[in-house]
Amino acid sequence: MSLFIYGTATNTGKDFFTHQDRLDFFLAGYPGNVWVVGNNEKGAVWLANKNGITKTKEEAQAIVDAEITAAQEDWDATSEEFKEINHRPINIVLP
């Protein structure tokens, strides 16, 4: 069984994830509104309550990769001045 559940959900701000949520299950946010949560009842309920859409790990990684690739292309096309004050987005491998 996978350690994590993968999905997308829009961060609505305050209380999108609460102090108690963080104590109840693993949670980490990634580009493309991708969230990785602990594969347990509370993690699954949280994603469902946030109108999240469950993804496979491969699907979630593809969303993250697409976001980063687009951000890298945007960065590559910016001015040298912008490049000096913003780091080129780096690739992320989901857990």
Add this chain to the structure above:
Amino acid sequence: MSTYKELIGKYVRSVSSDPSAGYAEGEIWYNTSSNTFKTAVNVFAWSSGGAYPVAIQSGAGFGTQTAAVGAGGTPPGNVGLKTFEYNGSSWTAGNNMSRSPTGSPYLSAYIAGSGTLTAGWAAGGGYPTQNNLTENYDGTTWTASATMPANRRGGNCTGPQTAGLYFAGNAPGVQAGTYEYDGEGWTAGGDLNTARTNAGGSGPTGSQTAALSFAGNIPGFTNKTEEYNGSSWTEVNAFPDSRSYVGYSGSQTDAIGFSGYNGPVLTSTKSYDGTNWSAAPSLATGRLLYHTNAGTATAAVVFGGEGTTVLTSTEEFSGTSTIQTVTTS
């Protein structure tokens, strides 16, 4: 072996139901219903806060978790002079910073700030050219104050408006200088042993005589930590890893350092008790931070920063008292 009575001065009480967690924090008792020893501890975690109204990469943050100020920064393509106030739930627009163009397009990039919502201050910043601009905030209006003795960006501010410090930064090249601010003017303080920029430090609850500096770029990544006593910096136990663009909150004796960058973007948090660093809960979203943080080591807030893109998300670090069963493991 010592008994609880010998160590604490009182016996472990037996109760049929648990006391409230907040009331009993730090105590231990025996629950006769569950036949278990229990205790109440403060458990910390990061939770989501209200999104910052604009995506900012750098900028000043100060105040408390429920009365914070965000000002300046580098919204892409703009000169960011905007100010927003946080009430612990949402951000409200305030008046723009008062600094006027100096020829540097990113006038408030890599600025730093400290103090409170009604008595704040911010200094330095600027890209590509550093500046020495200083401003005071009264909760409504920014007012220009005496300029710093030198141009700086990426340094740290700590302490209240009338007894603050600005230290480290880029001028260009990493800097060790410390300047003391009294709300109206500046005097020179002692130099850091290790010049650095993009570092963590004590926040608004630091002081002119008890400040903290840790991690940063020298220009490579460093984990060195130093404490200031009002006249000189002393190297103390190092931050657990080397990183820069690290977030920070707290004082010289009770601080946290979080997120940042050392190749990958980091989410981890480390806690400092004035002597040692230890692991603390991680943020949900890692980011490179440029002083967009506020609060204390037990009630912090972080907003914006640089992720894959420039971020608007806010996270809050806080603790709640929780009853836990004592086990032998």
